[in-house]
Amino acid sequence: MSEKANVAVFISGGGTNLQSLINASHEGKLSATIVLVVSRRENVYGLERAHRAGIDTFVYNPKRYPDKQAAHKDLIEMMESYAVDYIALAGYLNLLPESLVRKYRNRITNIHPALLPKHGGKGMFGHHVHEAVIAAGDTESGATVHLVDEIYDNGRILLQKKVPVLPDDTPDSLAARVLEVEHEIYPIALENLIQGK
Numbered sequence: 001m002s003e004k005a006n007v008a009v010f011i012s013g014g015g016t017n018l019q020s021l022i023n024a025s026h027e028g029k030l031s032a033t034i035v036l037v038v039s040r041r042e043n044v045y046g047l048e049r050a051h052r053a054g055i056d057t058f059v060y061n062p063k064r065y066p067d068k069q070a071a072h073k074d075l076i077e078m079m080e081s082y083a084v085d086y087i088a089l090a091g092y093l094n095l096l097p098e099s100l101v102r103k104y105r106n107r108i109t110n111i112h113p114a115l116l117p118k119h120g121g122k123g124m125f126g127h128h129v130h131e132a133v134i135a136a137g138d139t140e141s142g143a144t145v146h147l148v149d150e151i152y153d154n155g156r157i158l159l160q161k162k163v164p165v166l167p168d169d170t171p172d173s174l175a176a177r178v179l180e181v182e183h184e185i186y187p188i189a190l191e192n193l194i195q196g197k
């Protein structure tokens with residue numbers, strides 16, 4: 001058995017968190033090999049980042065299968081064929097199949113751009129999150145890495161880091177501040193999980 005854990009990263013977009021995980025694994029800060037990048041969409045920049053790093057990619061579109069069951073089965077078989085130990089969601093916008101969550105219980109992580117349990121749940125992604133934080137008048141926000149279960153943004157919190165919300169913040173300026181700490185904490189949280197800390 002190899003010493004490093006095999007990780008699949010699931011994305012839907014630009015993949016800056018994917019990039020921070022790739023960088024951390026190249027720098028030896030993450031004892032993991034990213035063996036596969038799964039994207040829900042074609043033509044996203046995250047796939048380009050994977051190609052540049054020499055990582056295999058798989059575009060997962062459940063609509064291309066005769067039914068949900070066939071789609072879920074193929075996704076799980078893909079994880080098996082790459083001997084995936086951990087799954088890191090990085091901007092992946094959909095709920096995972098329950099069969100996959102069951103199989104990888106406590107080995108799937110997600111990063112959320114707010115301080116969960118506040119500002120999470122269905123529909124709370126991207127600018128919606130930062131708009132809600134500003135609308136609530138919160139004076140701090142941040143990033144949360146958590147385990148994934150069957151409910152959106154619900155699993156055990158692994159690591160959080162706060163940032164201030166400034167009086168003149170827009171959703172974009174707040175998102176940029178939060179994204180910086182996302183890139184910082186995701187590799188640390190994943191490494192701690194892999195090391196059993």
Ligand code: GRF
Binds near residue numbers: 014091
């Ligand atoms: C991040 O803000 C992450 O917290 C959220 O989706 C965004 C993904 O950004 N889940 P990127 O694709 O990693 O750049």
